[in-house]
Amino acid sequence: MKCLVITVTFCTVLLANTSSNEVPQQLRGIGIDQKLNQQVPLDAMFKDEYGRNVRLGDYFGKKPVVLGLVYYECPMLCNLTLNGMLRSLRAVNLDIGKEYDVLNVSFNPREGPELAAAKKEAYSRRYGREGVRNGWHFLTGSEENIRKLADAVGFHYRFDEKSGQYVHASGIMIVTPEGRLSHYFYGIEFPPRDVKFGLMQASNNRIGSPVDQLLLYCYHYDPETGKYGLIIMNTIRIAGGLTIVGLILMLVMLSRRNRRRKLENARTFPVLP
Secondary structure (H helix, E strand, O other), X not given: OHHHHHHHHHHOEEEOOOOHHHOXXXXXXXXXXXXXXXXXXXXXXXXXXXXXXXXXXXXOOOOOEEEEEEOOOOOOHHHHHHHHHHHHHHHOOOOEOOOEEEEEEEOOOOOOHHHHHHHHHHHHHHHOOOOHHHOEEEEEOOHHHHHHHHHHHOEEOEEEOOXXXXXXXXXXXXXXXXXXXXXXXXXXXXOHHHHHHHHHHHHOOOOOOOOOOEEEEEOOOOOOOOOOOHHHHHHHHHHHHHXXXXXXXXXXXXHHHHHHHHHHHHHHOOOOO
């Protein structure tokens, strides 16, 4: 059953301007709106990875913050988002805990500090730079405070009772030291150069511009229907076609490279009569 969930997670990629009647019913109302210059609720209360009660405002005031809403037991997409954050932030020549902080907040109110602590340990170790444990935080909280934060940043999600999982999209935000939303990044890969530029702008309390949305959704495949739906099937066909084209191009390039090498070797070591 898990492999079916993974397949849907990878393939459900839709442009934000897709008309509502083309979007599968499970995904309607799900997404991430860009609420640039919106104030995040600094008074919202959460628990940190050590089980301490904290205010969201405790993480603001001096440095910009990279903010990501995930849930720690997500079967696929949230881990991809966290891994994408890690790759991007490792490639940025600014240090977590020094020039900026990172804040991941679980939108599953049933998750607690134990899961948050495990995530913190894993990602801090993989980031591998001094001071990261003072700058990368993993929070959990109540439904009320999670919703307050999610609404403020435009993060729309829904719990699916049938699958016991959350329907959601993926992305991260950069927030100014004052707690205002400065930049949005969608998907699971975040270009380090753009992230660094966003951090530099946000550190000066500057607000960025809206960006195009390419939404990657996570929701549970329904095995009872035996179908993916038209838009998902089209996406799978396109992805499969692109993969085949890519393989053909790679084979052509390798063949040409081998021919060039043979010609060069023939010129360098001509066959004597």
